[in-house]
């Protein structure tokens with residue numbers, strides 16, 4: 001494939017809260033900041049401490065540890081216990097007031113009291129430190145405000161010796177400050193640049209530090225394109241920063257939405273003992289006198305005494321007193337008396353569904369963040385729910401730019417048929433957006449572009465435009481965005497095709513600029529819009545399966561190459577007609593094989609695969625490396641806990657006589673010292689590495705199915721950090737494959753753990 005993964009920049013979130021530290025309530029802002037920073041490409045962790053002196057101590061520890069960024073949460077207000085700025089100030093070599101102002105200004109758009117935060121920002125050694133107010137809203141606003149500033153600030157602090165987490169770009173100078181102001185947007189660096197005030201980029205430029213965004217704005221020169229992986233991560237982070245609100249939705253309307261809370265069982269499943277056959281419920285010794293009949297839906301009377309039976313239907317509640325169930329075809333009935341030989345009673349009697357066999361009351365069925373599928377709807381109903389708490393489905397407006405486009409009939413006389421108006425809404429709907437058909441193509445004038453964007457932004461969360469991303473005589477997208485005071489989060493991406501794509505924020509809405517070439521537009525939608533939608537809906541960045549290549553693919557130098565491919569038993573097979581203006585190949589393809597920069601990929605190499613449409617089970621790589629049925633059921637790096645037994649069950653197959661499972665559990669000691677908690681950090685590539693490892697184990701002809709999950713985030717003693725399960729025909733092969741899977745994970749997965757010891761110290765250790 002390509003060079004090994006790079007070390008991501010490190011961030012530490014310090015939560016200053018006496019009550020959270022004491023466990024009086026759960027810290028919600030810290031995890032939000034950690035998740036947002038991760039999405040921005042950081043390896044982020046979190047400590048929770050009391051206000052004041054403990055914050056200073058935690059700050060010093062972070063600085064000693066050489067992290068690149070510290071974000072504190074809480075303690076910035078005006079109450080006597082709010083001491084975070086006081087303990088931060090003495091540690092800073094210099095302050096960057098513009099960053100602190102940008103964070104405050106972003107919050108003050110919606111919450112005027114954000115102005116009461118006294119948070120500071122500045123540099124200690126080579127670490128950027130930012131104080132953020134303690135609420136979850138403040139955390140979200142801070143992420144949104146910092147997203148565009150961090151890459152440049154960190155790149156400058158590191159002397160550009162390390163690639164920043166996500167490239168961003170300041171807006172071009174607005175044609176007039178009036179038009180920039182007219183949008184009313186609180187875009188941090190945008191308003192600063194336009195106003196020429198001493199805020200954000202202004203003061204940074206003056207001090208000669210962290211001036212990337214300032215100088216780009218001043219010179220109007222283009223910044224380097226964002227790497228393809230960072231572009232996906234930045235779009236996802238932007239979505240999370242504007243996470244859509246949750247509401248209870250009736251089951252009938254919840255398909256495709258994302259669960260905003262864990263789905264639990266309201267009753268045991270089944271709720272009561274039921275018969276799984278048509279037959280007889282029996283009490284005591286034979287023969288049994290039939291005393292009644294129970295149909296499904298009835299509440300039965302008890303079987304009065306030994307030697308009695310009730311005729312039961314499949315699904316009927318078993319009468320109290322039932323000892324055994326006899327299926328009708330194994331029963332003999334004469335004169336109202338039943339005889340026969342029921343199977344011995346016990347948990348596994350197939351005629352009898354015991355209450356709670358599927359789930360105990362209150363059991364976690366599906367975790368928050370999962371997509372609502374038809375099965376989830378059915379399960380929710382079975383478990384007693386009438387509504388589901390889900391994030392609102394993002395609304396996307398599509399606007400097609402181009403005078404040359406016809407919306408009916410064949411292309412002729414220099415005019416092309418608009419291919420994207422029909423294609424994009426359908427594509428985006430499949431990825432979980434609500435999208436109307438676009439209005440007719442927008443004329444190639446700046447006024448028409450500005451009016452169209454304004455109109456679309458009025459009631460969409462995201463506007464996807466097509467065309468006009470370049471600087472041709474008829475391209476007006478940048479000028480229109482500038483007129484609306486937009487801030488660029490991504491402006492060109494190092495990928496082919498699709499290079500000129502962009503993501504910008506206007507107020508609290510987003511614009512995704514897709515290139516006009518149809519294939520490039522689809523790639524840009526998959527690169528920026530799909531991760532953005534996932535973030536807005538509270539879902540993870542869609543994981544990319546690792547697939548073997550059926551044929552070699554060329555690299556594209558410093559750019560990522562997305563090569564059209566079809567998935568077959570032999571892996572990803574390149575598909576012809578993949579040019580940026582073509583759709584012929586795409587119509588027959590499943591998606592794109594990803595060749596990362598700096599490498600060509602040979603036949604048989606394992607590469608990430610970007611699907612055009614979501615897989616039926618996004619976690620299940622569609623190809624496992626074997627054509628004859630071995631599958632990777634799940635290979636996932638996740639912040640959410642799972643049910644270890646369910647994971648092992650998932651690899652059961654009719655022909656597999658053996659299931660071997662391993663669960664790695666956080667223990668309470670390490671190297672002779674007591675361990676109290678752990679935090680796992682994963683490199684952004686960890687998911688792809690895990691998928692590749694799983695595919696490798698699944699390629700073993702003895703293996704029927706593989707499932708593996710690794711946890712990230714904060715874990716306590718007793719929590720499961722790694723589960724691996726393999727099924728095979730016989731036990732020796734199952735044990736061997738499971739052991740190999742675990743060893744490969746430990747050897748290759750780019751995961752670090754931060755161990756907290758009982759004596760109050762902590763240390764980083766590579767891998768599980």
Ligand SMILES: Nc1nc2c(c(=O)[nH]1)N[C@H]1C(S)=C(S)[C@@H](COP(=O)(O)OP(=O)(O)OC[C@H]3O[C@@H](n4cnc5c(N)ncnc54)[C@H](O)[C@@H]3O)O[C@H]1N2
Pocket residue numbers: 400401402404405416417418419420421466467468469470471472475498499500514515516517518520580
């Ligand atoms: N001098 C340069 N020219 C171009 C460069 C470059 O680097 N230097 N990059 C090329 C790349 S890469 C792409 S991609 C395109 C992107 O251009 P725009 O986003 O500005 O798109 P347009 O110019 O409006 O259209 C490009 C092409 O696509 C056709 N088109 C547009 N919309 C549709 C639609 N809805 N359905 C079907 N076809 C559409 C349009 O007619 C043009 O042929 O720029 C290159 N140029």
Ligand code: MOO
Pocket residue numbers: 495496497498499500515517520580581
């Ligand atoms: O990169 Mo353009 O997006 O070749 O078509």
